Amino acid sequence: MVEPIDRFEAELKEQLQLREAPAGFADRVMARIPARREGRHPWAPVVRWATAAVLVGAVVAGGVEHDRRQRIEGERARAEVLLALHITGTTLNAVERRIQADGASERSQQNAEGTDEQQ
Amino acid sequence: MERHQARVFSIAFRILGESGTAEEVAQDVFLELHRVLPRLESDEHVTAWLRRVACHRATDALRRRAARGDAAAEEYQDGMQLRPAMRDFLPLMNRVEQLLLTLPPAQRAVMLLRYQEDLEPEDIAIELGMPQATVRSYLQRAVKMLRAKAERTLKEYSRG
Amino acid sequence: MKKNRAERMFLIAAVLAVSALPAAAQTGAGPFPVTLGKELAARASNYTEVSLDRRMLDFASRFMNDRDDAEGKRIVAKLNGVYVRTYEFDKPGQYTPADLESIRRQFETPEWSALVKERSREASDDADIYMKLVNGEVQGMFILSAEPRELDFVYISGPIRPEDLKDLSGNFGIPSDAYKLSDKGRDKAQKDATKKAEQP
Numbered sequence: 419m420v421e422p423i424d425r426f427e428a429e430l431k432e433q434l435q436l437r438e439a440p441a442g443f444a445d446r447v448m449a450r451i452p453a454r455r456e457g458r459h460p461w462a463p464v465v466r467w468a469t470a471a472v473l474v475g476a477v478v479a480g481g482v483e484h485d486r487r488q489r490i491e492g493e494r495a496r497a498e499v500l501l502a503l504h505i506t507g508t509t510l511n512a513v514e515r516r517i518q519a520d521g522a523s524e525r526s527q528q529n530a531e532g533t534d535e536q537q
Numbered sequence: 538m539e540r541h542q543a544r545v546f547s548i549a550f551r552i553l554g555e556s557g558t559a560e561e562v563a564q565d566v567f568l569e570l571h572r573v574l575p576r577l578e579s580d581e582h583v584t585a586w587l588r589r590v591a592c593h594r595a596t597d598a599l600r601r602r603a604a605r606g607d608a609a610a611e612e613y614q615d616g617m618q619l620r621p622a623m624r625d626f627l628p629l630m631n632r633v634e635q636l637l638l639t640l641p642p643a644q645r646a647v648m649l650l651r652y653q654e655d656l657e658p659e660d661i662a663i664e665l666g667m668p669q670a671t672v673r674s675y676l677q678r679a680v681k682m683l684r685a686k687a688e689r690t691l692k693e694y695s696r697g
Numbered sequence: 698m699k700k701n702r703a704e705r706m707f708l709i710a711a712v713l714a715v716s717a718l719p720a721a722a723q724t725g726a727g728p729f730p731v732t733l734g735k736e737l738a739a740r741a742s743n744y745t746e747v748s749l750d751r752r753m754l755d756f757a758s759r760f761m762n763d764r765d766d767a768e769g770k771r772i773v774a775k776l777n778g779v780y781v782r783t784y785e786f787d788k789p790g791q792y793t794p795a796d797l798e799s800i801r802r803q804f805e806t807p808e809w810s811a812l813v814k815e816r817s818r819e820a821s822d823d824a825d826i827y828m829k830l831v832n833g834e835v836q837g838m839f840i841l842s843a844e845p846r847e848l849d850f851v852y853i854s855g856p857i858r859p860e861d862l863k864d865l866s867g868n869f870g871i872p873s874d875a876y877k878l879s880d881k882g883r884d885k886a887q888k889d890a891t892k893k894a895e896q897p
Contacts, residue, residue: 426684427652433633434653439546440560447542447567492760494668495749499757501671502747502779502851503769508678509783509849512842513813513824515685520815600765670745677743677785 541584542567545591547653552595552645554630554638558602562594569594588654589664592646599642636683647675648683728803728839728852729782733796737848740791741784750778776855782848789845794820797843800850801825804839821845834858 545566550559569590570583577583630638637645650661658676662669738744749757754773761770773779784792797820804811804827815824820843829837835858840851 427680430633430652433631434649436543437547437550439542439563440556443542443560447564450564450568451571492756495753495757496760497668497671498747499749499754499773500769501674502749502781505674505781505783506851509840509842509851513826513840516815516824517813673743674745
């Protein structure tokens with residue numbers, strides 16, 4: 419479900435419009451692209467892809483499917499750990515902000531009381 | 538290429554926080570695109586590839602800069618305490634771009650894909666190879682953090 | 698948050714991994730009451746639940762690389778578990794003070810010390826940090842952050858030192874001076890523990 423965006427999010431979108439790349443950017447990129455190599459066989463890409471396809475087929479057929487699944491699950495577990503650490507950080511951050519805010523309001527209250535007493 | 542250069546440069550600039558390295562990264566991304574272009578089937582594939590690779594290459598560049606100990610690299614904890622080297626770049630950036638630099642790099646990338654590229658969290662998850670839960674959590678927390686920082690900046694500004 | 702198929706598969710794998718452990722190590726939900734978790738999730742517009750026990754942390758560590766994830770990997774290497782719950786609600790009043798109490802109660806034992814205890818009316822703006830101290834070392838941490846439309850719980854089981862938090866700074870959204878908070882917490886927790894030990 420797409421959630422409605424509020425004013426702050428609208429400002430984010432507004433201020434994150436695309437920026438133009440620096441002048442001459444395209445020319446500098448084009449200058450870095452190497453010239454086409456001479457003497458390359460016209461079938462070379464086909465041969466390369468056919469070889470790659472055969473290799474991939476052989477690897478999958480060779481029974482590494484288990485490893486692949488293991489890797490996917492491992493990557494997911496890794497992401498879960500990083501997410502858990504991230505949430506830990508932001509939760510600590512939120513608690514700390516609240517403590518600081520309370521400390522600041524207590525101090526201003528004390529200052530106000532002090533001023534009242536002096537008067 | 539010209540259609541895409543603004544997109545790639547914007548991502549690199551907003552992740553890195555300065556235009557020199559951002560241009561280097563953006564150039565590298567296009568050189569890489571030149572090599573893989575025959576494998577990309579449609580314009581949508583090209584756009585998605587550019588977004589993903591721009592995010593990754595810019596984050597890599599940030600990491601390399603951090604490894605070298607450059608001052609500007611790891612300034613994402615508190616925008617109010619940016620080191621002088623970082624402040625030099627700030628006049629070139631708008632307020633939201635400056636606030637973005639106070640986020641960890643992975644969150645910057647997610648925020649850019651959401652608010653610059655207007656992608657839904659599901660699509661961001663696919664493009665960056667992250668679980669959807671992670672993307673949603675990053676977005677929710679980053680917006681909250683930026684909102685708090687934006688309010689604080691405003692207060693400090695009005696206090697003068 | 699609706700779980701997609703891949704996430705469900707992952708959770709099933711996690712459950713299977715947990716079921717292979719000795720009974721004492723089976724801490725699928727950490728200290729969080731399972732029924733309450735389900736109720737909160739049903740009321741939430743969005744929720745995230747992450748339960749990682751020792752075995753899952755070990756498994757994940759094998760896929761954490763030494764470049765990007767070095768600090769996280771080092772920290773989780775020592776931990777027994779990390780359990781996180783976050784719930785977002787469309788409107789306030791979706792949880793009660795009693796809900797929070799049922800979770801806090803598990804940390805109101807002699808070995809846990811409350812470092813932060815912020816209370817509000819209707820428990821809608823509460824914050825707690827508890828630390829578990831064993832022989833002067835922090836062996837666990839529990840964080841509760843309640844806002845009118847959001848509820849976050851974090852439970853870390855195992856040695857988590859101020860230096861760990863310091864190393865985490867900046868990488869996972871942890872404030873750069875959070876370790877100072879933890880330093881103070883350790884001092885306070887140490888004093889509390891000494892006081893408790895001195896009591897007849």
